[in-house]
Amino acid sequence: MFTKIGVVGFGQMGGGITQVAAQSGFPVTTMEVSDELIAKGIGFITKLLDRAIEKGKLDQAAKEKTLGNITGTTDLKDLAECDIVIEAVTEDMVAKKEIFSELERICKPETIFASNTSSLPISDLAAATKRPDKFLGLHFFNPVPVMKLVEVVRTIDTSDAAFDAAFEFAKSLGKSPVKAKDTPGFIANVLLVPYLLDAIRQYEHGLASREDIDDAMKLGCGHPMGPLTLTDFIGLDTILYIADIMFEEFKDSHYAAPPLLRRMVNAGYLGKKSRRGFYDYTA
Numbered sequence: 001m002f003t004k005i006g007v008v009g010f011g012q013m014g015g016g017i018t019q020v021a022a023q024s025g026f027p028v029t030t031m032e033v034s035d036e037l038i039a040k041g042i043g044f045i046t047k048l049l050d051r052a053i054e055k056g057k058l059d060q061a062a063k064e065k066t067l068g069n070i071t072g073t074t075d076l077k078d079l080a081e082c083d084i085v086i087e088a089v090t091e092d093m094v095a096k097k098e099i100f101s102e103l104e105r106i107c108k109p110e111t112i113f114a115s116n117t118s119s120l121p122i123s124d125l126a127a128a129t130k131r132p133d134k135f136l137g138l139h140f141f142n143p144v145p146v147m148k149l150v151e152v153v154r155t156i157d158t159s160d161a162a163f164d165a166a167f168e169f170a171k172s173l174g175k176s177p178v179k180a181k182d183t184p185g186f187i188a189n190v191l192l193v194p195y196l197l198d199a200i201r202q203y204e205h206g207l208a209s210r211e212d213i214d215d216a217m218k219l220g221c222g223h224p225m226g227p228l229t230l231t232d233f234i235g236l237d238t239i240l241y242i243a244d245i246m247f248e249e250f251k252d253s254h255y256a257a258p259p260l261l262r263r264m265v266n267a268g269y270l271g272k273k274s275r276r277g278f279y280d281y282t283a
Helices: 012-023 035-054 060-068 093-106 122-126 160-172 188-204 210-221 227-234 236-250 259-266
Strands: 005-008 028-031 070-073 084-087 112-115 135-140 149-154 176-181
Touching: 005 012, 012 028, 012 035, 012 060, 012 135, 035 060, 035 070, 060 070, 084 093, 084 160, 093 112, 093 122, 112 122, 112 160, 122 135, 135 160, 149 160, 160 176, 188 210, 188 227, 188 236, 188 259, 210 227, 227 236, 236 259
Parallel strands: 005 028, 005 084, 028 070, 084 112, 112 135, 149 176
Antiparallel strands: 135 149
């Protein structure tokens, strides 16, 4: 079992992974490019922990223990002794490969490498290292402290020992891991993205209003969130990026991004993070 965890990236996903690992009792070293981003990540986790205390789900001692398990750094070398390093930076193949190539030189030979990518081929990332047998995907879902699912993605080279260790690690965080093959979109996104794209396509074609499309899926299918609201929450740019990758792989029209989606992204309508998407969040 792992005793020391490394995370690269202290944004929304990296911060969430850091929080759940620290809350589960693991010492976590999280790397970012600046002290400002480290402080921002710690501040966001602190805010979430304070909110949990207000709701009676956490006490002050647990908060302090969690924060005490987190070490921020701007130097990848501080991850040298980690048993597993989870990369959670932007969805950019070149950037991710550069990180893993450097980690290959820094980390001990037995360290397992994992990527939180939602769409990029794990085997392509593993090619930047000399340990493809110790390389896999650990795809957490946003928001990480809330969502139970983790897709544990194995390539044709991933060893049983590395896969089993990562699978058990996900369980130790209180997550419900599933086994996935190394194909674009893995399990959840390969099913979810066409559904979201179809909802956008039908809205573009005038089938119904955005509210009625969302209400139909919530009230008729029991979904907690309608597809257009969910697209806003995930990020229109993220959905477009994943769709383009899957279309390139499968050449299937189900994965082709509707023109409306591409126009909205080009115009800066990215969803909740930009305060404008299919809905207006400026208020």
